[in-house]
Amino acid sequence: MRSIATKIAPEHILAVIVMVFLAIMPGIGLPRAWTLYILLFLIYLAMSNMWNLVAGYSGMISLCQPAFLGLAGYTLALGTWVQVPWWAGLIGGAAVAGIFALLISLAVFRLSGVYFAIGTLVVPEALRIGFYLWRPVGGSLVGGGAGYTIKNISSLGIQEIYWLALIIAIISVIAIRIILRSNLGLGLTAVRDNQRSAASSGVNTFRIKLYPFVISAIITGLAGAVFFLYLQYIEPVSTFNVKWTMIILLATVIGGLRTEGGPIIGSIVVVFLHFLLAKYGDYSLLIQGVILIVIMLLSPQGLVGIAKKSRYFQVILDFLRRPFFSSKPLSGENTKVEQIAR
Amino acid sequence: MGGDLVTPLVMGILLGGLYALIALGLSMVFGVMRLINLAHGDLVILGSYLSYSLLKYLGMDPILSLVITIPILFGLGFLIQQYLMRRAFAISSEAPLIIAFGIALIIQNSVQIQFSPLQVGISTAYSMASFNIGSMQFPVSYLLDFLVALIVMLAFREFLKRTYLGRAITAASQDKKAAQLMGINTGLIYGLAFAIAMISAAIAGTFLGMTFPFTPTSGTQFLIIAFGVVIIGGLGSLLGTFIGGLILGLVQTFSGYFLGSAAQMLFVFLTVLVVLAIRPQGLFGK
Numbered sequence: 001m002r003s004i005a006t007k008i009a010p011e012h013i014l015a016v017i018v019m020v021f022l023a024i025m026p027g028i029g030l031p032r033a034w035t036l037y038i039l040l041f042l043i044y045l046a047m048s049n050m051w052n053l054v055a056g057y058s059g060m061i062s063l064c065q066p067a068f069l070g071l072a073g074y075t076l077a078l079g080t081w082v083q084v085p086w087w088a089g090l091i092g093g094a095a096v097a098g099i100f101a102l103l104i105s106l107a108v109f110r111l112s113g114v115y116f117a118i119g120t121l122v123v124p125e126a127l128r129i130g131f132y133l134w135r136p137v138g139g140s141l142v143g144g145g146a147g148y149t150i151k152n153i154s155s156l157g158i159q160e161i162y163w164l165a166l167i168i169a170i171i172s173v174i175a176i177r178i179i180l181r182s183n184l185g186l187g188l189t190a191v192r193d194n195q196r197s198a199a200s201s202g203v204n205t206f207r208i209k210l211y212p213f214v215i216s217a218i219i220t221g222l223a224g225a226v227f228f229l230y231l232q233y234i235e236p237v238s239t240f241n242v243k244w245t246m247i248i249l250l251a252t253v254i255g256g257l258r259t260e261g262g263p264i265i266g267s268i269v270v271v272f273l274h275f276l277l278a279k280y281g282d283y284s285l286l287i288q289g290v291i292l293i294v295i296m297l298l299s300p301q302g303l304v305g306i307a308k309k310s311r312y313f314q315v316i317l318d319f320l321r322r323p324f325f326s327s328k329p330l331s332g333e334n335t336k337v338e339q340i341a342r
Numbered sequence: 343m344g345g346d347l348v349t350p351l352v353m354g355i356l357l358g359g360l361y362a363l364i365a366l367g368l369s370m371v372f373g374v375m376r377l378i379n380l381a382h383g384d385l386v387i388l389g390s391y392l393s394y395s396l397l398k399y400l401g402m403d404p405i406l407s408l409v410i411t412i413p414i415l416f417g418l419g420f421l422i423q424q425y426l427m428r429r430a431f432a433i434s435s436e437a438p439l440i441i442a443f444g445i446a447l448i449i450q451n452s453v454q455i456q457f458s459p460l461q462v463g464i465s466t467a468y469s470m471a472s473f474n475i476g477s478m479q480f481p482v483s484y485l486l487d488f489l490v491a492l493i494v495m496l497a498f499r500e501f502l503k504r505t506y507l508g509r510a511i512t513a514a515s516q517d518k519k520a521a522q523l524m525g526i527n528t529g530l531i532y533g534l535a536f537a538i539a540m541i542s543a544a545i546a547g548t549f550l551g552m553t554f555p556f557t558p559t560s561g562t563q564f565l566i567i568a569f570g571v572v573i574i575g576g577l578g579s580l581l582g583t584f585i586g587g588l589i590l591g592l593v594q595t596f597s598g599y600f601l602g603s604a605a606q607m608l609f610v611f612l613t614v615l616v617v618l619a620i621r622p623q624g625l626f627g628k
Contacts, residue, residue: 293445
């Protein structure tokens, strides 16, 4: 008990408070619109966390995230047409996304850098046409371009979907924390910075890149399936759409690529912009594109990068990270990568 | 050979010319700056929309409108390289990709605001016309695509071989440091190389618009095609680019012929994926 007690820092308390607050929010008479905003935030958070893991920490600019969320969504939707309960569809969808990531890794892992980016860009485009042509269940009036409704989920209210999204978002945050503090995180950094020297030091570069890729596919798939539970409908054109990639990329880059806080801050900003700019329609994405470029040029580590330069932020961070029963920060509080860098 | 198969064969070869033309700019930017310009497809489509609006509002012939669209895309390309990409290269390896993605987002949405997301096409008397080979009819626009592609590619080859600027670009792409030692301003050369690549994008855009209907988001599809052409043909070889274009053109027309027009793009994409998986260095690469 003592060893756990000495590790608890204010940041853990803060995280628990935020989680409890988010969990009880729909119950305390929050306007429906607000529940929706936070639901979207949670879904974007899980997805951009996973993109940060793949692109930021592992150096693979993956543009095929819509494939994962779409495949999971379709598994869920098609499952409900053959009487599979939605929760089994959710798990099955995540599994399908993970297996699909395994399969395409055989092809795309032979590529690096820009080749990897375009190789992965092709995947959702091909899937979109595939699902446009494919009608596995139902008559000729559904499926294909007309899409599928998700059946038998009348028992699910927006609150239940919200809690599902919250659980997945929390899983994604914890997964990133654990990975970065493990040997896997260390290996990923080594491979990202110099694949050859990592390989010659005995790192199995194929396998070490496979873990984050498959993990990101599973959690992105889960988050996507929850989104389609909310939407109650799925069709290929808006699902396997590069717009998803844009949202995920925006959230990560605006918040801060390769920072743990980045996707959290970025997802808040993206949801905020989304609704602030909603009445301007197409201008919304145009403005977001400009923001993306400006942020990337001025502060490659996004808003978190800007904040890190401020002394007050450092003071707050130091306070949050210092355990209650210890005078100096524990070494375990920093990632292994940061320790090596020092 | 069955008489019917001649149609997809001829169409595929002619279409291949257009695809090679679209890929030319992508190949050049990659060859010189080692940058896959993710916004290339959208810049081509921007060229299509510029020609479309000049035809619609001023009644200008699309081929004549190149006089206006080429300088616009040339200038845009120069600005993108000098003010965005040049800085991005100094930041990190993923920054140029992310910025190109941002440019794509901006172009797609500006075009959408201006022209609505609906499909449009550039139609003139000659682009709608057709010519006969034996008893079979082919659209004139496809023939134009092929001829223009041939002319532009030969012009590019001569430019790179014979002019000072062309040789400077080749030198900068082969060895940046050595080129600098020879007194070449590589920063400026990169800007000009990007701008010159955009000339081919403007030409490709106009002829693409005469061949296919397009939407503000068509850029992604043509980026993948252009990338596929570059991958199949290998980098730095104009002949390879041309052959890559022909292969993808034929894949598209034959899969359209056998499996229906809805599936044809699926097979183009699958071909790109298979080539990437089996020979990422390209069919003609070493």
